[in-house]
Amino acid sequence: MTRDADGAAPLVPPPGETPVVVLVNPQLADNIGATARAMANGGLFHLRLVAPRDGWPQPRAWAAASGADRILDAATLHPTLEDALADCHRVLATCPRPRHVVVPVLTAREAARELRDVAARELRAALLFGPERAGLTAEDLARADTLVRFPLNPDFNSLNLAQAVMVMSYEWCTAEDATPPRAFQTHGTRIATKGELDNFMGHLVAELDASGFLRNAPKRAGMVRNLRHWFGRGEVTEQELRTLHGVVAELSRGRMVRGRAEPAAPHEAED
Amino acid sequence: MTRDADGAAPLVPPPGETPVVVLVNPQLADNIGATARAMANGGLFHLRLVAPRDGWPQPRAWAAASGADRILDAATLHPTLEDALADCHRVLATCPRPRHVVVPVLTAREAARELRDVAARELRAALLFGPERAGLTAEDLARADTLVRFPLNPDFNSLNLAQAVMVMSYEWCTAEDATPPRAFQTHGTRIATKGELDNFMGHLVAELDASGFLRNAPKRAGMVRNLRHWFGRGEVTEQELRTLHGVVAELSRGRMVRGRAEPAAPHEAED
Numbered sequence: 290m291t292r293d294a295d296g297a298a299p300l301v302p303p304p305g306e307t308p309v310v311v312l313v314n315p316q317l318a319d320n321i322g323a324t325a326r327a328m329a330n331g332g333l334f335h336l337r338l339v340a341p342r343d344g345w346p347q348p349r350a351w352a353a354a355s356g357a358d359r360i361l362d363a364a365t366l367h368p369t370l371e372d373a374l375a376d377c378h379r380v381l382a383t384c385p386r387p388r389h390v391v392v393p394v395l396t397a398r399e400a401a402r403e404l405r406d407v408a409a410r411e412l413r414a415a416l417l418f419g420p421e422r423a424g425l426t427a428e429d430l431a432r433a434d435t436l437v438r439f440p441l442n443p444d445f446n447s448l449n450l451a452q453a454v455m456v457m458s459y460e461w462c463t464a465e466d467a468t469p470p471r472a473f474q475t476h477g478t479r480i481a482t483k484g485e486l487d488n489f490m491g492h493l494v495a496e497l498d499a500s501g502f503l504r505n506a507p508k509r510a511g512m513v514r515n516l517r518h519w520f521g522r523g524e525v526t527e528q529e530l531r532t533l534h535g536v537v538a539e540l541s542r543g544r545m546v547r548g549r550a551e552p553a554a555p556h557e558a559e560d
Numbered sequence: 561m562t563r564d565a566d567g568a569a570p571l572v573p574p575p576g577e578t579p580v581v582v583l584v585n586p587q588l589a590d591n592i593g594a595t596a597r598a599m600a601n602g603g604l605f606h607l608r609l610v611a612p613r614d615g616w617p618q619p620r621a622w623a624a625a626s627g628a629d630r631i632l633d634a635a636t637l638h639p640t641l642e643d644a645l646a647d648c649h650r651v652l653a654t655c656p657r658p659r660h661v662v663v664p665v666l667t668a669r670e671a672a673r674e675l676r677d678v679a680a681r682e683l684r685a686a687l688l689f690g691p692e693r694a695g696l697t698a699e700d701l702a703r704a705d706t707l708v709r710f711p712l713n714p715d716f717n718s719l720n721l722a723q724a725v726m727v728m729s730y731e732w733c734t735a736e737d738a739t740p741p742r743a744f745q746t747h748g749t750r751i752a753t754k755g756e757l758d759n760f761m762g763h764l765v766a767e768l769d770a771s772g773f774l775r776n777a778p779k780r781a782g783m784v785r786n787l788r789h790w791f792g793r794g795e796v797t798e799q800e801l802r803t804l805h806g807v808v809a810e811l812s813r814g815r816m817v818r819g820r821a822e823p824a825a826p827h828e829a830e831d
Contacts, residue, residue: 300716327723329716357716391746391797398734399741440739441730445571445600445628448726452598455723456730459712463669468711470670475662526662 300359302334306408308381308461309335310454311373313429314420316342322353322361323451324418329357331458336364337373342420370417370429378412379403382425382433383453385446393435400437401460416457421450478528489530489537490517496541571630573605577679579652579732580606581725582644584700585691587613593624593632594722595689600628602729607635608644613691641688641700649683650674653696653704654724656717664706671708672731687728692721749799760801760808761788767812 310328315321315338325336338345345366354361367373374380381400395403407414417433419425430436439448439456448456473480494503494513503509525533581599586592586609596607609616616637625632638644645651652671666674678685688704690696701707710719710727719727744751765774765784774780796804 323720323723326720330712330719330723332713355718355720391744391749391800394743394745396734396737396739396741438739439730440737441601441733442603447626448601449594449597449626449722451720452594452601452723452726455719455726459710459727459730462712463667466667466711468667468709470667472665473662474665478662529662 300329300334300357302363303332306411306413307333307335308404308408308414308416309337309377311337311339311370311415311417312341312450313339313370313417313425314342315418315450316421317450318343318347318349319353320421320450321347321364322350322355322357324454325350325354325357325360325364327451327455327458328360329354330455331460331462333458333461334360334363336360337367337415338364339367339370339373341366370432374415374432376413377415379407379414379435380417380433381414381435381437382417382430383419383457384425384430384433384436384438385448386438392433395435395437397437397439397456397460398464400435401457401464403435404461405464418450418453473524475526478526481525481527481530485527485530486520486525489533490520492534493537496537499541500544571600571605571628573634574603577682577684578604578606579675579679579685579687580608580648582608582610582641582686582688583612583721584610584641584688584696585613586689586721587692588721589614589618589620590624591692591721592618592635593621593626593628595725596621596625596628596631596635598722598726598729599631600625601726602731602733604729604732605631605634607631608638608686609635610638610641610644612637641703645686645703647684648686650678650685650706651688651704652685652706652708653688653701654690654728655696655701655707655709656719657709663704666706666708668708668710668727668731669735671706672728672735674706675732676735689721689724744795746797749797752796752798752801756798756801757791757796760804761791763805764808767808771812771815 310324310333312321312324315324318341321338321341328334328336341347345364346361350361351358365373381395381404384394404414404416416437417425417429419429437457439446439453441448490513493516497503503512505512581595581604583592583595586595589612592609592612599605599607612618616635617632621632622629636644652666652675655665675685675687687708688696688700690700708728710717710724712719761784764787768774774783776783
C-alpha cells in the first residue's frame with residue numbers, strides 16, 4: 290500500500306464511478322508512470338492501456354510513478370480502443386486542434402464539470418489520450434462523443450502526455466473543490482483589530498513626538514497619516530503588533546539613554 | 561527560432577511584464593527542460609535558475625524541452641534566491657502544505673488572477689518552485705509575500721516539479737482565455753432547424769406507415785413520439801439530416817423492390 294511522504298491515507302480507488310483514463314498506444318513507460326502520478330494527484334484511479342508500444346508491464350513506469358503504484362498495479366491492458374471503451378457510457382477525447390469534427394468541443398474546465406455530472410449519474414466516462422508523437426487518429430476520434438481542448442498558447446500547444454493528463458486530473462479535482470480561493474492562516478495568533486492598531490499608532494506617535502521627529506507642526510498631520518496608511522495597508526496580526534510595540538519601545542530606550550544628547554534631524558514629510 | 565509542429569509563430573517573449581518562473585536548486589535537467597515546455601504551453605517565458613544541483617547549462621534540459629529552446633537559451637543563472645528576486649515586486653511561492661506562515665494563501669486559480677493583476681500594473685511577479693525532493697525551505701518561503709496551494713488529492717499531493725509549473729502555467733493562460741467553454745464546430749455544414757427535422761420525421765413516418773411498422777393504431781402516436789425524442793435529443797447538422805433522408809430512402813427502396821413479399825413483423829412500442 291502506497292503512502293505519501295507524510296504517511297497519509299493509502300492510495301485507494303475513489304468510491305463510485307470516476308473517469309477512466311485511456312492511453313492509446315503510449316510510447317514511453319516513463320510517461321505511463323508520470324500519468325499514474327498525475328492521476329493520483331487529482332484523485333483519479335482507473336487506467337487502461339491500449340497496446341503500449343513497448344508492451345506491458347514495464348518497470349520504468351513504476352519508477353516514474355513516485356508511489357502511485359496501485360494505479361499501475363490495477364491498470365488493464367487492451368488490444369484495441371474498442372475493447373477499452375466497451376463498458377463506458379461517455380467518451381471524451383483530448384485533441385489540440387479539432388478539425389472537421391461535428392461533436393461538441395469543451396474546454397478542459399467544462400469537460401471536468403461534465404465528467405462530474407456523468408459520474409454523479411453513476412455512468413462511466415472515459416478520457417482518451419493519444420500517443421506522444423502523433424496524437425489520436427481520426428478513427429480514434431470518431432469513437433469520442435465529445436472533444437476536449439486545452440486553451441493554451443496557440444503558438445506552442447503540444448503538451449507532454451503526462452502534462453495533458455495532469456491538466457485534466459487537476460480540473461477534475463478542482464471541479465468539486467471547496468477550498469476558499471484566498472485564505473490567511475494565523476497559527477496561534479489572530480488578525481489585530483483597528484483598535485489595537487490605533488493603540489500602536491498612539492504609542493509610535495507619542496515616541497516620535499518625544500523625539501522631535503514630528504516637530505514640524507504644519508506637516509505633522511500629513512506625516513502621521515502617511516504612517517497610518519503604511520501600517521494599515523495589509524492585515525497585521527496581534528503578535529506582529531506586539532513585536533512592533535517592542536521595536537518602538539526598544540528604539541526609544543536607546544534615545545532616552547543618550548539623554549537627547551544628539552537630537553534627531555527634522556525629517557521632511559513626503560506629501 | 562523554434563516553431564511548433566505546424567510551423568506556427570515562433571516562440572518569443574510575450575509583450576509587457578509576465579511572471580518570472582524561479583526554480584530554486586532544481587536537481588534534474590529533465591525537469592528544467594520540462595518546465596520550459598510547460599511554460600511555453602501557457603505563454604510564460606522568463607526562467608531563472610537558482611544554483612541548479614548539476615550546474616548550468618545542461619544539454620538534457622534542451623532535449624526535454626521539446627522545442628521550447630528559446631526559454632532555456634534566455635534563462636538566467638543566480639547564485640542565491642535573493643539575487644533572483646532582487647528586481648521583482650511580488651513573490652508567490654508554491655507550497656503544498658503551508659504551515660506556521662502568516663501570509664495569504666491562494667489557490668492556483670486565484671494566484672493566476674493575482675498574477676494577471678500584477679502584470680497589468682507593469683509590476684514583475686516571481687513564481688517560486690522548490691527542489692524536487694525537499695521543496696522550498698522555511699527561509700525560501702519567508703521571501704514570499706503570498707503562498708499558492710494546489711487543491712489536489714490530500715492523500716497524494718506531491719507534484720512533479722514540471723507538473724506544478726504546468727498547473728500554474730495553465731492557470732495563467734486560462735485566466736485571460738476567452739474560449740467559449742462549449743462549442744460545436746460544423747465545418748461546411750450547419751445545425752438543422754426544427755423545421756428541417758420535422759421534414760425528416762415526416763419522411764420517416766410516411767415510410768414507416770407504408771411499411772406497416774406503425775400499423776398498431778393505439779400505439780402509433782407513442783412510437784412516433786419515441787422516435788421524435790431520439791432524433792431530437794442532440795443537435796443534428798443539415799448534412800447529417802440529408803444522410804438520414806438518404807438512409808430512409810435507400811432502406812425503403814429495398815422494401816419496395818421486394819414488393820412487400822416479406823412484410824415487417826409488427827414491433828412493440830416501448831412505453
